[in-house]
Amino acid sequence: MERRTIGAAALEVGAIGLGCMPMSWAYTGSQQRGDRSLRTVHAALDAGSGLLDTADMYGPFTNELLIGRVLKERRRDAFVSTKVGLLVGDQHVVANGRPGYVKRACDASLRRLQTDVIDLYQLHRADPEIPVEETWGAMAELVSAGKVRALGLCAVGARASRRGRADLYDGTIRQLERVQQVFPVSAVQAELSVWSPEALERLLPWCQARGVGFLAAMPLGNGFLTGTLTPGQGFEPDDVRARHPRFTAEMMAANQPVVAGLRRIAERHGGGTTPARVALAWVLAQGRHVVAVPGAKREEWAVENAGAAGLGLTGRDVAEMAGLPRARGSWD
Numbered sequence: 001m002e003r004r005t006i007g008a009a010a011l012e013v014g015a016i017g018l019g020c021m022p023m024s025w026a027y028t029g030s031q032q033r034g035d036r037s038l039r040t041v042h043a044a045l046d047a048g049s050g051l052l053d054t055a056d057m058y059g060p061f062t063n064e065l066l067i068g069r070v071l072k073e074r075r076r077d078a079f080v081s082t083k084v085g086l087l088v089g090d091q092h093v094v095a096n097g098r099p100g101y102v103k104r105a106c107d108a109s110l111r112r113l114q115t116d117v118i119d120l121y122q123l124h125r126a127d128p129e130i131p132v133e134e135t136w137g138a139m140a141e142l143v144s145a146g147k148v149r150a151l152g153l154c155a156v157g158a159r160a161s162r163r164g165r166a167d168l169y170d171g172t173i174r175q176l177e178r179v180q181q182v183f184p185v186s187a188v189q190a191e192l193s194v195w196s197p198e199a200l201e202r203l204l205p206w207c208q209a210r211g212v213g214f215l216a217a218m219p220l221g222n223g224f225l226t227g228t229l230t231p232g233q234g235f236e237p238d239d240v241r242a243r244h245p246r247f248t249a250e251m252m253a254a255n256q257p258v259v260a261g262l263r264r265i266a267e268r269h270g271g272g273t274t275p276a277r278v279a280l281a282w283v284l285a286q287g288r289h290v291v292a293v294p295g296a297k298r299e300e301w302a303v304e305n306a307g308a309a310g311l312g313l314t315g316r317d318v319a320e321m322a323g324l325p326r327a328r329g330s331w332d
Contacts, residue, residue, distance in 0.1 A: 002309045004291050006213030007186025009150035011119060013079045015284050015309040017051030018044040018302060019217065019295035024063045034066065036298065041070045043299040045077045047306035053189075053215070053293050055083035055124055056109050057093070064112035072114045081120040081187075081215075082109050083154060085127065085135070097127030099138035106142050120187055122152035132175055133182050140183035152187035152215070153179065155203060169203040176206065187213035189293070192286070193221045194279050195246075195258055195327030200286065208287055216283045219292040220305075221327070224252070225279040227259045245329035254328045261324045265317050273311065276301075280308035282321055 002015040023037040041052065052070075054063045064082060071078055084105045087094050109118065121139055126132045142148040155172040169190070176185055188207050192199045196218065207214045220226055222241055232249035235242040246255065262275035269278075276294075283292045296302040313321075 004213070004288060006120065006289070006291070007150055007152075007211065008184035009186045011079070011150055011186065011213075013051045013213075013291055014048050014306075015291060016049045016280065016306050017053055017079075017081075017215070017291055017293040018049045018305075019293045020052055020054045020063055020067060021058050022295040022297050023066060024059045037066055038069060040296055040299050040302050041067065042074070044296070044302040044306065045070070045074055047303045048309070049302060049306045050077060051079040051081060051215075051291060051293065053081045055086070055122075056105055056112075057083070057086045057088050057124065060088045061112060064109055068112050068114040075115055079119045080113060080115060081122060081152070082113065082118055083122040083124040084109070084139075085124040095125045095127040095129075097123070097130040097132065097135035099134055102135060102138040103142065106139075106147055110147060117146065118148045120150050120152050121148040122154055122187070122189060124154050126175055132178055136179040136182045143183070150186035151183060152189060152213075153185055154217075155188060155190035155199070168198050168201070172203060173206055176212075180210075185210075185212050187215055189215035189217050191218045192216035192283055192290075193219045194225060194262070194282055194321060194324060195221050195255070204286060204290070208289060212289070214287065214290045216286075216290055216292045218295075219280055219283045220276055220294050221279070222247070224255065225259065225262060225275060227263055227275040231256070246327055248330050251328055251330055255325075258324050258327060261320060265313075265320060268317075269311065274304060276304060277308040277311050278313070278317070278321075280305060281311040281313050282318075284309065285313055285318065 003012045004015050005012055052067055054067050056064055084102055085095055085097055087096050139151050155169055190199045190203055204214055223229055231252035241247040259275055262278045265278045266273040266275050280292050284290060294305045
């Protein structure tokens with residue numbers, strides 16, 4: 001498995017990780033099964049996808065508990081990334097960046113994950129009521145205490161704005177420049193995919209110029225780029241895609257040319273290459289510090305995703321992907 005380096009702490013991870021959120025949060029609840037999720041995590045580790053990305057808010061808490069069951073047996077095989085800073089309430093999510101809370105939350109995450117150290121501790125969202133330097137300082141103290149190895153920051157995603165312009169991540173970059181004065185940023189996590197390339201404009205170059213790792217979230221476009229979703233299929237009410245502007249029946253139909261382009265490239269490579277692997281290979285091709293973190297709920301998907309690390313795109317492939325139409329949403 002190809003290795004990549006994350007940030008100032010020089011932490012090595014595989015090029016493909018595993019986003020664990022869909023196993024217990026934000027996606028179809030009826031398909032979230034503990035035993036199957038455990039098998040999926042083990043399959044990902046077996047396939048070389050060692051980075052396991054979770055958060056205390058997923059569930060809440062149940063996702064970390066799930067990962068903890070795996071880590072109890074296979075801690076040496078995994079690179080553990082979890083997040084802090086968001087609290088789940090009744091029908092709402094709020095930020096909490098108070099230093100005391102951050103330290104207590106870290107201890108709770110360590111207990112749930114059944115480990116004595118978190119490889120990458122990420123600030124999920126900055127608290128607007130607390131200077132981000134104070135939150136980051138508390139996280140840095142966790143590194144000094146040996147509870148955390150490195151720090152990362154999650155960017156506000158592209159779907160948080162309809163602008164779709166190069167200045168989308170200006171606020172995130174300002175936060176990064178502030179916290180860098182307190183303690184080094186090892187990684188930034190943000191959405192990046194064929195149909196959400198906005199991070200390429202300024203955020204990824206910022207990371208590359210400073211040796212900061214980039215964790216590409218949602219690299220398969222919430223499953224759309226796998227080519228397995230059908231326009232008009234509908235989603236259960238608890239699935240985030242039921243309210244996503246790109247997942248109305250009309251927009252899913254309008255965005256089919258994107259999937260068709262990926263499928264043509266996959267067929268040209270042969271050997272069972274899928275549109276998902278092509279989409280992930282495109283993400284990896286954006287730089288040596290880029291790690292793709294696709295979500296998966298099933299073993300076969302985790303194994304399929306891991307195989308993308310060995311897929312080399314040709315110049316023709318890259319040119320065709322550059323010519324694919326931009327994704328459309330219901331506001332377009």
